[in-house]
Amino acid sequence: MRKVVSFGIPCYNSANDMDHCIRSILEGAGHATDIEIIIVDDGSTDETASKADAWAARAPGLIRALHQPNGGHGIAVLAGLREATGIYYKVVDSDDWLDARALASMLSVLRGFLDRAERVDLFISNYVYEKVHEDKHVAINYRSALPVGRVFGWDAIGRFRPDQNLLMHSLCYRVDVLRKAALPLPAHTFYVDNIYAYVPLPHCDTIYYADIDLYRYFIGREGQSVNESVMIRRLDQQLRVTRIMMEAYRLYEDVAAPRLRSYMMGYFTMMMAICSVFTKLSDDATARVALACLWSDLKRRDARMYRRARYGVLGVSTNLPTSLGERITIGLYRAARRIFNFN
Template identity: 30%
Template sequence: MKKLLTVIVPAYNMEAYIENNLDSLCQEDVLEELEVILVDDGSTDRTGKLADIYQSKYPNTIKAIHKQNGGHGSGINAGVKHASGLYLKVVDADDWVDQKGVRNLIDYLRIADSDVVITGFYWAYDDGSGNEQNFRRKAEIKQPFKGVIYKKRYEFDEVADKIYVKMHGLTIRTEILKKNHIVIDENCFYVDTEFVLYPVPYIKTISFLEDFVYLYRIGRNDQSINPDRMMRYYDNYSKVLKALLNFYKQCYEGEISCSREKRLYIAGVIARVVAGNIKILLAGPQGNDSKYNLKAFDDMLREDYPEIYLSNKSWPVMILRMSKYSLYSIASKILLMKNRRS
């Protein structure tokens, strides 16, 4: 029987979390239609051994892949190569799924005729108790856009100016990734945006489910979204941003066929990455060189990528631009205070 949904679980040294992840996925009533590809990315703890144990327990559902360490993107790329399900979703190893939500997603995928299905996700605040079911949850986005009709098959271009798709909410036809050779950066953090944007030119239709499927763990000190860690790995963030700008340029110049609606959607998402880039630099070591480099980057963006430049909705970026960067130090102090509180 062909699998309906492939879930890729890229994992590096995740022995503390992987059992909760796999237990949430491996429900008796969905096993026949579910494929879980656990990619052990060169782990040095018990992650690989646990992967093999779960593969033995669920031989028709779980595939354990062991490879040399290549980073989060490498794990996803490897998983896509081995995926056989009609649809595909990525669930990070320290996160997990709502069991009712994933059952409802699979039920819908049986009848879905959309390239992409979007579901909700919760931020789950890790309180250190180890009891994930009791973590406080918060929906980052309560509904994809005002007036959405759930389970309706929309043309992507019809709603492109209303939505912002994150990796945690994305379920996509596997064929789109394979046929168009979608590959994201390896040995690099912050590649989620590559994964959700690179397929956009090839997506025709999209549907939305009311269910919240994904639980995204918040609060680990070693998470890539930790402010200190983001500064430490700024080169990774910068690398991804350059790749995204190059991708946008290919769409803009017609090297990749892309409708105007999709291109503007891509520009808007990249504008969010640009805002993140500026915030990281604002929170870093200060000095005239930092201010000059940041302004030079923003000027380049205005000249070479006006659609991305004009798509900005971030208040720190707006303040900097309106003040012609004279409020650089103040914006930096505000961000530093905000990071200390978070």
């Protein structure tokens, strides 16, 4: 049977979380035979591998287990994509889950595309920050930025607020789009979801937005990659990911659709701002050198992108000179974090 969607679940030492994730997909899909779940055991040292095999044995034809040496999140995402037989590909991290009713709605829409032979490159839905320890649920939707419930192109999108960037959690691409994009996801690197949510976009001509709260993003676990102290320690990886995004496109030459180009410029500017802020929060002197090098390379590579990223409101406010300027930048970041509820 033709598989409508392949769900890739990257797993590293996920034995405590993966059952909930897998069960949410199976039950939300009603154990339908036109989906598949690909569990990617990324060199785990706990019971992840045996659990993955047990799930595959329990639901043959629906669940497959892949095992590979540890390569990091991006390599696990690519492994699932390589093995996917579905028309669409959706990544669900092992400590997150999908809402059952929203998943049923998504599958109905995707099946409709296939039944009508209607090509849609990208399906977008909402996601919810599940701050379990704070008993908070913060839903991110795109109602003000995207047409709802119809197929559209990039010329129909509106302006995205700072909290409305399209993240991996909100995206379900066609498999052939992702393969064509040749995703440059580096090994042993966190934050590669930004590359996943950026590089394929110019390959998408048709988009559909469903206003459903599908993806439940668990946040608040100690050691999680978006924890502020962890982000400071892994600043080198944030800089690496941002450099890959910089090298992916000369936006004003490579991206024809003006509104998509504007959105991508905003996303890239946000990434440069994150690097700037966390460099100020870090005690690692080499980070400042690496950030200066990144800015210099951007200026040399694409002067227009550099000017937009460096001298717009976000670029100026996150790169204020002097020690007082640094304190102001950090204060602005703390205020934005409270307002928009990220990390």
